[in-house]
Amino acid sequence: MDGDSRIPILRMGRLLLVTIQVDMHDRMAVALQEDLTGQIVRTGATGVLIDISALDLVDSFIGRMLADIAAMARVLDAATVVVGMRPAVAITLVELGLSLEGVQTALNVERGMALLPSVATEPDADEGEDEDDGPVSEADAAPAR
Amino acid sequence: MTTPTPSPADALLSAVLLEDSAVLLTAWAAALDRQFAGARDVADAERECGRLLTAVGRELRADPAIPPRGSTRWEPLRDVLVELSRDCAQAGLSPSETATLVFLLKQPLFDRLRERAAESAGGAEGLTDALWAATTFVDELGLESFDAYLRSREDIIRRQQDELLELSTPVVKLWTGILAVPLIGTLDSARTQVVMESLLEKIIETDAPMAIIDITGVPTVDTLVAQHLLKTVAAARLMGADCIISGIRPQIAQTIVHLGLDLSDVTTKASLADALRVALDRSGYEVRKIGRPA
Numbered sequence: 051m052d053g054d055s056r057i058p059i060l061r062m063g064r065l066l067l068v069t070i071q072v073d074m075h076d077r078m079a080v081a082l083q084e085d086l087t088g089q090i091v092r093t094g095a096t097g098v099l100i101d102i103s104a105l106d107l108v109d110s111f112i113g114r115m116l117a118d119i120a121a122m123a124r125v126l127d128a129a130t131v132v133v134g135m136r137p138a139v140a141i142t143l144v145e146l147g148l149s150l151e152g153v154q155t156a157l158n159v160e161r162g163m164a165l166l167p168s169v170a171t172e173p174d175a176d177e178g179e180d181e182d183d184g185p186v187s188e189a190d191a192a193p194a195r
Numbered sequence: 196m197t198t199p200t201p202s203p204a205d206a207l208l209s210a211v212l213l214e215d216s217a218v219l220l221t222a223w224a225a226a227l228d229r230q231f232a233g234a235r236d237v238a239d240a241e242r243e244c245g246r247l248l249t250a251v252g253r254e255l256r257a258d259p260a261i262p263p264r265g266s267t268r269w270e271p272l273r274d275v276l277v278e279l280s281r282d283c284a285q286a287g288l289s290p291s292e293t294a295t296l297v298f299l300l301k302q303p304l305f306d307r308l309r310e311r312a313a314e315s316a317g318g319a320e321g322l323t324d325a326l327w328a329a330t331t332f333v334d335e336l337g338l339e340s341f342d343a344y345l346r347s348r349e350d351i352i353r354r355q356q357d358e359l360l361e362l363s364t365p366v367v368k369l370w371t372g373i374l375a376v377p378l379i380g381t382l383d384s385a386r387t388q389v390v391m392e393s394l395l396e397k398i399i400e401t402d403a404p405m406a407i408i409d410i411t412g413v414p415t416v417d418t419l420v421a422q423h424l425l426k427t428v429a430a431a432r433l434m435g436a437d438c439i440i441s442g443i444r445p446q447i448a449q450t451i452v453h454l455g456l457d458l459s460d461v462t463t464k465a466s467l468a469d470a471l472r473v474a475l476d477r478s479g480y481e482v483r484k485i486g487r488p489a
Contacts, residue, residue, distance in 0.1 A: 134434075136399070137392060140434045141391060144426045157436060
């Protein structure tokens with residue numbers, strides 16, 4: 051209940067994995083934004099996976115928060131993938147008019163990882179992204195419109 | 196005498212209902228047989244009549260005042276009447292026949308009241324009041340059964356509507372990881388909600404990253420329908436699934452453009468076959484004829 055409780059950020063190579071397992075309150079969300087941006091800069095992460103499969107309640111604030119995190123990560127040159135959103139949450143966000151434009155989504159962490167460039171664990175994997183996922187900031191469905 | 200004790204009319208009526216219930220039931224059943232003889236199977240209904248009289252008796256034993264409709268003491272009677280109406284509905288009786296069935300209690304009740312009044316000294320002047328109380332009571336029972344009958348009908352209609360809603364929105368698996376929703380009929384908010392929910396649930400269930408919404412069977416597309424479709428697509432996208440809208444007929448394409456609807460965020464295809472091809476393509480499958488190597 052305290053404002054001290056924080057959401058852990060796991061580092062996997064050049065990816066950061068955030069699993070939201072509790073109902074987020076506002077202060078926690080703000081703390082997460084601070085921690086995450088700090089971690090991206092410190093680790094030079096190129097991708098952020100936010101797993102919200104355990105989240106079954108969202109409000110407009112959390113929706114905004116997710117969009118904000120994605121935008122912040124993009125500024126820091128890291129792609130964000132929101133994974134595992136539950137149907138009820140998706141419907142709520144759509145009804146709230148928050149369709150998270152510019153945020154990539156995936157059904158689960160595995161598929162989310164496949165979306166992100168240079169999943170490889172070597173920290174200086176510089177030879178670049180896979181051929182199909184170049185512009186990661188592009189909205190949904192990059193290929194074959 | 197004037198304390199919580201019931202009026203003489205109520206006392207007389209409840210005495211009849213309590214003590215002569217067996218006689219009443221026999222006469223009532225006989226009246227039922229006369230009325231519906233052969234035409235309807237009222238055996239179940241007759242049993243319910245017995246239960247009704249028992250329930251009435253139970254209430255009157257606790258308090259001889261006739262319970263008015265809508266009071267808490269009326270509740271048990273209503274429950275029995277609901278059962279009675281259901282049996283009548285199943286036996287094919289119309290609402291008015293159901294009410295008539297209850298009203299048939301009047302004749303035996305009046306007979307018994309008259310006999311009772313004749314037995315007791317000076318009962319004659321109380322008889323009119325007692326008859327009035329009996330009429331009111333039986334009328335209320337009849338009306339309640341009528342209401343219950345209609346309510347049960349409405350329940351059936353509502354349930355069928357729900358079933359229709361479920362039936363009309365199947366989510367089918369076309370291929371591993373590819374779902375399709377063939378929509379047939381007019382899309383309104385309620386249906387879109389069901390479509391959306393069942394599609395999203397199925398996406399989770401089958402872990403499918405592709406979904407095709409086929410609107411071949413949707414007769415008209417207006418702004419509202421388009422908005423509903425876009426919402427579904429947006430929700431699926433939020434979960435990480437791609438949606439393709441297929442089955443857009445020429446008239447619909449024209450309507451969409453004339454209405455100024457923006458479907459540019461969604462992949463649209465003319466036919467389900469085209470959509471399936473795109474979905475297979477995006478999932479990394481290749482379709483080709485055997486014997487013609489790629």
